[in-house]
Amino acid sequence: xxxxxxxxxxxxxxxxxxxxxxxxxxxxxxxxxxxxxxxxxxxxxxxxxxxxxxxxxxxxxxxxxxxxxxxxxxxxxxxxxxxxxxxxxxxxxxxxxxxxxxxxxxxxxxxxxxxxxxxxxxxxxxxxxxxxxxxxxxxxxxxxxxxxxxxxxxxxxxxxxxxxxxxxxxxxxxxxxxxxxxxxxxxxxxxxxxxxxxxxxxxxxxxxxxxxxxxxxxxxxxxxxxxxxxxxxxxxxxxxxxxxxxxxxxxxxxxxxxxxxxxxxxxxxxxxxxxxxxxxxxxxxxxxxxxxxxxxxxxxxxxxxxxxxxxxxxxxxxxxxxxxxxxxxxxxxxxxxxxxxxxxxxxxxxxxxxxxxxxxxxxxxxxxxxxxxxxxxxxxxxxxxxxxxxxxxxxxxxxxxxxxxxxxxxxxxxxxxxxxxxxxxxxxxxxxxxxxxxxxxxxxxxxxxxxxxxxx
Amino acid sequence: xxxxxxxxxxxxxxxxxxxxxxxxxxxxxxxxxxxxxxxxxxxxxxxxxxxxxx
Numbered sequence: 001x002x003x004x005x006x007x008x009x010x011x012x013x014x015x016x017x018x019x020x021x022x023x024x025x026x027x028x029x030x031x032x033x034x035x036x037x038x039x040x041x042x043x044x045x046x047x048x049x050x051x052x053x054x055x056x057x058x059x060x061x062x063x064x065x066x067x068x069x070x071x072x073x074x075x076x077x078x079x080x081x082x083x084x085x086x087x088x089x090x091x092x093x094x095x096x097x098x099x100x101x102x103x104x105x106x107x108x109x110x111x112x113x114x115x116x117x118x119x120x121x122x123x124x125x126x127x128x129x130x131x132x133x134x135x136x137x138x139x140x141x142x143x144x145x146x147x148x149x150x151x152x153x154x155x156x157x158x159x160x161x162x163x164x165x166x167x168x169x170x171x172x173x174x175x176x177x178x179x180x181x182x183x184x185x186x187x188x189x190x191x192x193x194x195x196x197x198x199x200x201x202x203x204x205x206x207x208x209x210x211x212x213x214x215x216x217x218x219x220x221x222x223x224x225x226x227x228x229x230x231x232x233x234x235x236x237x238x239x240x241x242x243x244x245x246x247x248x249x250x251x252x253x254x255x256x257x258x259x260x261x262x263x264x265x266x267x268x269x270x271x272x273x274x275x276x277x278x279x280x281x282x283x284x285x286x287x288x289x290x291x292x293x294x295x296x297x298x299x300x301x302x303x304x305x306x307x308x309x310x311x312x313x314x315x316x317x318x319x320x321x322x323x324x325x326x327x328x329x330x331x332x333x334x335x336x337x338x339x340x341x342x343x344x345x346x347x348x349x350x351x352x353x354x355x356x357x358x359x360x361x362x363x364x365x366x367x368x369x370x371x372x373x374x375x376x377x378x379x380x381x382x383x384x385x386x387x388x389x390x391x392x393x394x395x396x397x398x399x400x401x402x403x404x405x406x407x408x409x410x411x412x413x414x415x416x417x418x419x420x421x422x423x424x425x426x427x428x429x430x431x432x433x434x435x436x437x438x439x440x441x442x443x444x445x446x447x448x449x450x451x452x453x454x455x456x
Numbered sequence: 457x458x459x460x461x462x463x464x465x466x467x468x469x470x471x472x473x474x475x476x477x478x479x480x481x482x483x484x485x486x487x488x489x490x491x492x493x494x495x496x497x498x499x500x501x502x503x504x505x506x507x508x509x510x
Contacts, residue, residue, distance in 0.1 A: 074494065077487055104487075105480035107469040114468045147499040154491070409499065415509040425505050 023251070027116040030249045034120040040241025041127040043234050045072050048134045051231025052141055053430075054224040055292075055344050059420025060142045061223060061430040067146050068137050074150055075133045075157035079126040080104055083158040087125065090166040091173045124245040125162070128190060131242060133157025135194035136397075138344035140201060142208050142220075143417055146425070148401075148410045155400055156197050156393075164189045164392045168385060169259055175388065176260055179381035180370050184258045185246050185269075185306025187357035188386060193393035195351015199340070200397030204405045207341030209417050217336045220343070225291060232295040236277060239302055243269055243309065261371045264310035272317040276305035279318040283325015293329060296349050300328045303353045308361040311368060320360060328353050351393070358386040 049068045056064040075083075081104050088099035101108045101118075108118050133153035140149060168175040169189045175181035183189060211218055222228050247269060248257045256265045280301015285294040301321030305312055312320070332348035342348070362382030369376050404410040416424040423429070460475035461467050473479040 070494075074491055078491060081484055081488055104484040105477045107474045107477075109480075110469060110471040110474060112469040112471075112474075145499075145502055147495050147502055150495050150498065412502075413506050413509065416506055419509070424509065425502060 026251050030251065031116050031120050033249050034124050034245060037241040037245040038120070038123045038127050041124070041131065041238050041245065042241075044127075044131050044238030044242065045134060047231045047234030047236075047238055048137060049231065050234060051228045052138045052344070054227030054229075054231060055138060055222045056141050057220065057420070058223040058430055058434070059422055061422065062426050062428050063146070063421035064137075064141045066426065067141075067144075067149050068134060070146065070150060071133050071137055071153045071157070072130050074154050075130045076126050078154050078158040079129045079162070080109070080122070081158075083129055083162045084109075084122050084125065086159060087162045087166045087170065090163055091170045093167070093174055125165075128165075128186065128242065128245065129157040129162060131238075132161040132190050132194045135191070135346050135350050136198045136201065139198045139342045139346040140205055141343045142421070143411055144205055145409060145412055148404045151404065152197075152201060152397070152400060155396060156194060160197060160392065160396050161190055161193045164193045164389055167392075168389070171259065171261055175381075175385050176370065176374055178375070179385055180375035180377050181381060181385045182260065182311075182361050182365070182368070182370070182377045183307040183358055183385075184260070184264070185243050185302075185309045187303055187307035187354040188389040191303050191306070191350040191354030192358065192386065192389040193354075195347050195349070195354055196390040196393035197397030198342070198393075199335075199347045199351060200394045200399070201401040202340050202342055202347070203398060204401040205411055207339065208343070209414060211341045212339060215339075222292065228292060229295045232292075232298065236298045236302070239299075240273070243273055243302075243306065246309075258310055260374070262310070268310045271314040272305050272309045272312050273302055275314040275318040276301040276303075276309075276321040279321025280304060280325045283322040284329060285325075287326045287329040293332075293345070296345055297325045297328075299349050300325050300353050303350060304357045304360070307354075307357045308365055311361070311365040316364060320364075324353055324356065327356065351390070355386050355390055358389065359383050 045068070049065055052064045052068055053061045085099055085102040085104075088102040089096035091097070100106060103109070108115060109122075110119075112118070133156050136153055136156055137149065165173075165186075167173045167189075168181045168183055169186065170176070173181070181188075208220055211220055244266070246259065247264065247266065248259060248261075250257055255263070258264050277298045278301065280297040280299065280303075281294055282297070284290075284297025284300060288294070301324065304321050304324035305317040308317075328345070328348045331352040332342070332345045335342055335347060340347070359379070359382050361377060362379035365377050366379050366382075367376055375381065401410060412421060412424075459470055459472050461470045469475075473483070
């Protein structure tokens, strides 16, 4: 070996070069990780597409599908235009702080050789927003106007949830700094917010024609239950991208952390995501013996433990998920008794489960410290935060849909509902060679329906 | 037209109009207009479709 390469200066130069190479590859690994999380999250939308089309009657199948596709298409650009700015500007409440770098005319909001983080984090958050907006989509099928839905979903997916995200899913969010809020897998900021926003919309939208006869809930059977089940499983697959995107891939020697800067790793998420999924399926199956609810149980299970994915023992996560499977079905029945027609159980699966999931972190992980000066996780902090999440979702959902209702732009006319939105609006048939007429009634008994007449 | 750079040395933001916030703001307004226009066009189409049922 040439002796001149062994001088201190040359060794320092080699070390610096290797360090630079290492740091570049580490930054590239971060990008690669979130790139694939985002790609896997697209499967959530393939799943929503399949399950909402399947859950509709055939006369509305394409309308349900195109509504879902357009939701994705409008949330992505609107999240670029103002969603990312909201996240960065509102951690302290309703008064914006300086977040000019997140505005759509900032140089940082585009290709930049020196910035390997902004674009990929924006993409992951945009897909979180699209998921949130799509939670509304299934509940309102077969009677909402596409234009009204798009207005509502833009508000939910690009403004409302990300405001909650700024408060409870940001290292400086006031729910964390004041209440010690812990919600690593977005049970509250995504699912509770979206679920309660949906509840507000459903109150104003009303039930599908034929859903309640003399106050008794009827089954409006999905036209393709198998498509619905496959769609739900695709959503479960996409959840691995979603939850992967919830963890922070740090540079340096820090390793994985939660969004609250507390240490964790993908192994923790893996244990409890899978145990939650299994528990939710079992709970909903025992509670209903119904295929749709059994598969929805997978979602219930994951959402029920998502807030504490990093903290729960796997067996506890499993038990929580089983219990929440029962509880979500109970809540869905309760809503139906109240005359709420949630076509896919979104309020129970996402809203109620997400709400309880946030509180359960306070029950089972209360006293766990947060980083720095932030208060520890507590039952009171989690409970208050859960209520805030529900209100952040419900109030704008109810208010905005009420405004659209007053303007007579929320719901399709009864004649269009009778004929089917596909034929009236899209001038298309999903199965042109099929001869089975659409029906508002089904011979399949409603396993969730109340048996006593109720005021509607 | 073109990107905002003339050399790859010490480059940071290199996309088209990265050095012109006014142009980027105009593009943002245009993008927002497209979204609003899309929803308005859907609303118009719905009204026409529903009117035919009367």
